[in-house]
Amino acid sequence: MNIVICIKQVSKLIIESTINTIDSRMCRVNRETAKLILNPFDKYVIEESVRIKEKMGGKVTAITMGPYKSESILRKAISKGVDEAFLISDIAFKGSDALATSYVLSCAIKHIRRDYDIIICGTQSLDGDTGQVGPSIAEMLDIPHISYVSKIESIDIDKKTIKVIRKMEDGYDIIRSSIPVLLTVVKGINTPRMTSFKSNMISKKAKVKILNAFDINADIKKIGLRGSPTKVAKLLTISYSYDIISKKSTEEETCDQIIDILIRRLFNMKII
């Protein structure tokens, strides 16, 4: 069973909404000043891929597109049990939107591991948050995809089928698909393992291969800013202002009266 996972490095300060991570003038995230971490959604991708490998045998290949700094997340993946890692890096990729990124990743997958069985992505990234890259890769590779997978029920190697549970807003879907397939897995599908001293040392010494646009046969017109139809009009930091009113119920004021005050207040704020 050959498993390919697509993971991403994101900037941590986005979580804290600190202003300096956002370059409003250039309408982009300022990765140079931000602390870079593994996309939190991708922790579960790594764990799930390694679990499948441990159960069914095979190999897990991790791919990420990004600057050289992104190598650290590939090493993290190796420390958790991923077998090989590729960094897809080229100055020509700069400014790629979800579409161009999906194109680059699909080219990389075709180049590195044409005989893949399962591709796993996170549902979305912390920074872009589009949730489109996974499904777009599947379209470009012309394979089925199942998003928001919350459990892999079974995999049948002989029949080349997979049965998964998809999390929906109002319940669950049980879906069977042919293999090869692309899955996007939700947070909490598993509990990611801790790394050991020995696996950390292996990952430090492991070789991460670096490929550029030419290596993966990417069409220069479909990558970077040129290949990105998305144009960001405005990028800004939103600050929430809270106005907390605490009110204790006294004997004279009943619960109903307090609810009444709350409703009136929400009405004045035009929330209801």
Place this chain on the structure above:
Amino acid sequence: MDYMLSDEEKTLIATAKNIAIEKMKLERKYYDENEEFPWKIIKEFAKSNLCGVYVPKKYGGLSKGIMGLVLVLEELCKVDSGAALPLAATILGTLPIILAGTEKQKTKYLFDIASGNNLAAFGLTEVNAGSDITGIATTAVKSGDYYIINGRKRFITNGGEAQVYTIFAKTNPKKGARGISCFILEKGMIGFSFGKKEVKMGIRASSTRELIFSNCKVHKDNLIGKEGQGLIIAQATLDNSRPGVAAQALGIATGALEETVKYAKKRIQFGQTIASFSAIQHMLADMATEIEAARALLYSLARTIDSGKQKRVSKESAMAKLFCSEVAMKVTVNAVQIFGGYGYSRECPIEKMMRDAKITTIYEGTSQIQRNEIALNLIKQSF
């Protein structure tokens, strides 16, 4: 400071830190309040290869020496020294085997300890013996191929939870200090049982219990070293294990300082953060300086022991243990002071750190005993 740590040492720290943050931090309050033995955390240590950090590679460990042990314990104790203690106590219990055991004993016991399958414990202290080892009343009488052990051990860390026990008993009471021998005992041996569990001020996640031997029959193969070598083995063990207590103390102090700086930057009084007041700044500066001095002493000691270039390290080992534990106590008391009411409240982790720090000035030789050891060696060495 960098301390010229190797890549492997940095990885050890990162591995320990990961467990401390991801697994120990959330649970420390639970284990402290419920005084429950942290088996779940120990399993994480085992999976991460940390249980064998000091055990030689030949027996399934990492061979990272005292330095490796110190780095791991410091990192874990920054978050929770109570849950980290079973690991430190296991090393204390294992040291007699590593230092003086036969090949057969090492092969039999070390693999399971390095993999984390078994914990170990060290049994020396008794009701009327501790700092004064000659006061032990436990006896081991030879009878054919066996020794019959009778007596009680008090305040034994990992008691009841560990599988392997290295205990000291008098094989020849007439010979005094030279009549003491060291034995390996296993949980489940006939005549070996456990007494009451201590209810403690700090390190509450750990188990401290009494060991009771009543005609406990032990094969002579379980004797460590030769008959009468107990005192030498105990001394060598403590020389190597005191850096572990020092590391525990250093970890607690560092953890407390980190929390305190964070708090001082957040807490607003008189319209500004308390970190902006020089009264607080000077306290923080003293805490940081003393911690760094303690670290420098401890790391130098660890490197010296690992190099094997200095035969006896009793004096230096006692110095590191004394200094680090006293610093830990001072730093945590001041941390509680800076936290004010919040520091005294059990909501914050600081009061726990202060309670945990206290034991480091007591076990494996009180601060007073360390001073005796230092002075004794100082006087002996001068001519």
